[in-house]
Amino acid sequence: MSEPQPTGFSILNPFNHQPTPIPPVWLMRQAGRYLPEYRELRAKAGSFLDLCYSPEFATEVTLQPIRRFGFDAAILFSDILVVPHALGQHLEFVEGEGPRLDPLKSLDDIKALTPDKVEEKFRHVYEAVSSIRSALPEETALIGFCGAPWTVATYMVGGRGSVDQAVTRLFAYQNPQAFKQLIDLLVTTSVDYLLGQVKAGVNLLQIFDSWAGNLSDDEFLKWSIDPTRRIVREIKSQHPNLPIIGFPRGSGPGYETYLKATNVDGISCDTSLPLSYMRDHLSPLGTVQGNLDPLLLVTGGEALDRRVDEILETMSGKPFIFNLGHGIVPQTPPEHVARLVDRIRAAG
Amino acid sequence: MSEPQPTGFSILNPFNHQPTPIPPVWLMRQAGRYLPEYRELRAKAGSFLDLCYSPEFATEVTLQPIRRFGFDAAILFSDILVVPHALGQHLEFVEGEGPRLDPLKSLDDIKALTPDKVEEKFRHVYEAVSSIRSALPEETALIGFCGAPWTVATYMVGGRGSVDQAVTRLFAYQNPQAFKQLIDLLVTTSVDYLLGQVKAGVNLLQIFDSWAGNLSDDEFLKWSIDPTRRIVREIKSQHPNLPIIGFPRGSGPGYETYLKATNVDGISCDTSLPLSYMRDHLSPLGTVQGNLDPLLLVTGGEALDRRVDEILETMSGKPFIFNLGHGIVPQTPPEHVARLVDRIRAAG
Numbered sequence: 090m091s092e093p094q095p096t097g098f099s100i101l102n103p104f105n106h107q108p109t110p111i112p113p114v115w116l117m118r119q120a121g122r123y124l125p126e127y128r129e130l131r132a133k134a135g136s137f138l139d140l141c142y143s144p145e146f147a148t149e150v151t152l153q154p155i156r157r158f159g160f161d162a163a164i165l166f167s168d169i170l171v172v173p174h175a176l177g178q179h180l181e182f183v184e185g186e187g188p189r190l191d192p193l194k195s196l197d198d199i200k201a202l203t204p205d206k207v208e209e210k211f212r213h214v215y216e217a218v219s220s221i222r223s224a225l226p227e228e229t230a231l232i233g234f235c236g237a238p239w240t241v242a243t244y245m246v247g248g249r250g251s252v253d254q255a256v257t258r259l260f261a262y263q264n265p266q267a268f269k270q271l272i273d274l275l276v277t278t279s280v281d282y283l284l285g286q287v288k289a290g291v292n293l294l295q296i297f298d299s300w301a302g303n304l305s306d307d308e309f310l311k312w313s314i315d316p317t318r319r320i321v322r323e324i325k326s327q328h329p330n331l332p333i334i335g336f337p338r339g340s341g342p343g344y345e346t347y348l349k350a351t352n353v354d355g356i357s358c359d360t361s362l363p364l365s366y367m368r369d370h371l372s373p374l375g376t377v378q379g380n381l382d383p384l385l386l387v388t389g390g391e392a393l394d395r396r397v398d399e400i401l402e403t404m405s406g407k408p409f410i411f412n413l414g415h416g417i418v419p420q421t422p423p424e425h426v427a428r429l430v431d432r433i434r435a436a437g
Numbered sequence: 438m439s440e441p442q443p444t445g446f447s448i449l450n451p452f453n454h455q456p457t458p459i460p461p462v463w464l465m466r467q468a469g470r471y472l473p474e475y476r477e478l479r480a481k482a483g484s485f486l487d488l489c490y491s492p493e494f495a496t497e498v499t500l501q502p503i504r505r506f507g508f509d510a511a512i513l514f515s516d517i518l519v520v521p522h523a524l525g526q527h528l529e530f531v532e533g534e535g536p537r538l539d540p541l542k543s544l545d546d547i548k549a550l551t552p553d554k555v556e557e558k559f560r561h562v563y564e565a566v567s568s569i570r571s572a573l574p575e576e577t578a579l580i581g582f583c584g585a586p587w588t589v590a591t592y593m594v595g596g597r598g599s600v601d602q603a604v605t606r607l608f609a610y611q612n613p614q615a616f617k618q619l620i621d622l623l624v625t626t627s628v629d630y631l632l633g634q635v636k637a638g639v640n641l642l643q644i645f646d647s648w649a650g651n652l653s654d655d656e657f658l659k660w661s662i663d664p665t666r667r668i669v670r671e672i673k674s675q676h677p678n679l680p681i682i683g684f685p686r687g688s689g690p691g692y693e694t695y696l697k698a699t700n701v702d703g704i705s706c707d708t709s710l711p712l713s714y715m716r717d718h719l720s721p722l723g724t725v726q727g728n729l730d731p732l733l734l735v736t737g738g739e740a741l742d743r744r745v746d747e748i749l750e751t752m753s754g755k756p757f758i759f760n761l762g763h764g765i766v767p768q769t770p771p772e773h774v775a776r777l778v779d780r781i782r783a784a785g
């Protein structure tokens with residue numbers, strides 16, 4: 090895949106080994122509550138889940154940060170839990186608390202899921218993708234995404250987010266066969282979902298494994314790396330040139346194993362990953378994305394500038410996409426985001 | 438420090454480069470709620486904090502798991518938050534929720550702490566240490582401990598445990614000078630506290646940096662590694678042969694930097710750290726301790742046996758202490774702990 094692609098998306102350059110004196114930049118959760126125009130629209134709208142299925146809302150909020158900051162990529166406004174919801178699991182988003190699902194407790198619960206009905210839900214997302222792609226500036230890439238099977242399963246089995254995913258990790262130890270059925274179902278469903286997004290117009294993909302960081306090495310291989318590798322293989326068999334970024338958040342030295350074994354083209358690094366590790370261990374294996382602390386975007390000022398410079402200097406000359414180590418937090422002043430983008434662009 | 442020590446404690450062997458065909462074993466939270474004899478005693482007693490200052494209670498519960506399982510080391514029954522409490526910060530343990538402190542919000546709050554009064558509280562802990570040391574079998578080592586300044590500070594500034602320590606990380610970005618004063622105070626206080634424990638009879642030390650895992654590399658150096666390095670230097674200046682184990686939980690590739698830079702003798706590994714990383718990157722630098730998933734102790738059976746064997750095989754011939762990657766959880770059946778200890782001892 091070392092051939093340059095005939096495309097105007099600057100974010101594809103690092104994947105094509107083209108020099109990027111100014112690294113492309115986008116930020117996780119760049120569409121969201123820190124933007125007054127998002128809060129305004131959100132206040133008038135229905136439940137969070139309804140919004141994920143509304144092409145009009147999704148298009149408008151996906152475009153908001155592009156208009157303001159001119160990021161090199163937009164990311165589809167959606168949620169990784171669209172997949173369990175499409176599979177028939179009850180899901181709601183409780184204000185200020187996060188998602189709540191009726192947890193899967195047995196093989197029977199897993200068998201009661203409805204893989205044949207997912208397309209009814211997914212088609213709303215595909216519509217949103219087409220609508221966003223037509224509305225975006227030509228030079229702005231559109232990123233599609235899904236949650237990795239492990240991370241999605243932690244919500245499906247645990248019923249909610251948690252510090253240590255203990256409920257799901259224990260379920261996987263105690264019912265490895267049932268859990269494998271769930272993971273296999275999520276692999277198949279995610280492949281269909283991502284292929285649908287590509288068909289509708291996304292230009293690259295990111296797979297979020299936000300809760301990979303508490304797995305022991307053998308469980309990480311089994312539940313994070315292997316399912317992701319299978320998803321990547323299926324997507325690549327139809328779209329060999331479409332870049333895929335993996336994000337095994339918190340997996341430490343496991344990042345290198347993940348990048349080698351899954352065949353993703355790029356790797357999104359969390360804040361705790363040392364810059365020297367990103368440069369020396371990950372960069373030789375693929376495009377590196379990351380990893381500014383989102384709290385420095387709250388802090389702003391010279392502390393922000395200093396760290397941005399440090400990241401840019403360390404990754405200089407490497408295939409690199411500037412991003413955060415985790416999503417933008419709601420209390421972020423938008424002017425700090427503008428300051429960040431200016432500084433990155435001035436550095437070239 | 439390559440001279441063998443004239444001591445009967447098997448847990449000191451790895452630090453003295455003596456062969457350990459059967460690795461010494463102890464488990465974090467080995468004294469605790471999973472033991473019926475602990476729950477029985479706990480039900481009759483007062484607040485958790487009172488218990489930490491009761492030499493009688495601390496002695497009894499520290500000994501309980503030694504009687505049952507014959508671990509190679511006991512660990513002082515106490516809590517890392519004794520330090521902020523001794524510094525005058527209001528602290529209570531809310532049943533089922535964890536610790537609650539009146540959070541420090543400014544330099545003035547930090548200046549209002551009472552370092553001159555800590556010994557009033559600490560002497561109860563020292564009494565417990567002496568009492569435990571006299572009651573312990575001769576061949577069982579006693580581990581003293583404290584929280585690392587960063588981790589203790591996350592509770593003092595955040596007021597409670599949290600997934601991402603965002604309150605404290607932001608405070609450190611926004612008020613680096615005030616935060617440094619707090620860290621410096623914790624360094625001094627922790628040194629006094631650990632020296633007091635050693636004087637009272639502990640045989641080795643562990644420094645728990647349980648919340649080190651969300652710091653970026655530069656903040657990790659500043660707030661985790663550097664304060665720990667200073668504590669280790671002070672302890673070593675008086676007790677050059679006393680082993681000190683560090684536990685920078687969740688710091689991934691930062692483990693290696695930490696082990697090199699702090700001069701701890703041993704490193705406690707969390708569950709997510711790959712066994713190959715422990716063997717190839719950490720083992721050459723010091724004694725490795727870890728890292729069985731505590732949830733496998735809940736699961737038991739062959740899944741437990743298989744992983745124990747894998748850990749033993751990987752670390753075979755290396756200076757190694759068998760432990761968990763995190764504390765024992767309350768729902769652990771004690772018979773699984775017995776099975777674990779049997780399997781480790783049979784492997785020699």
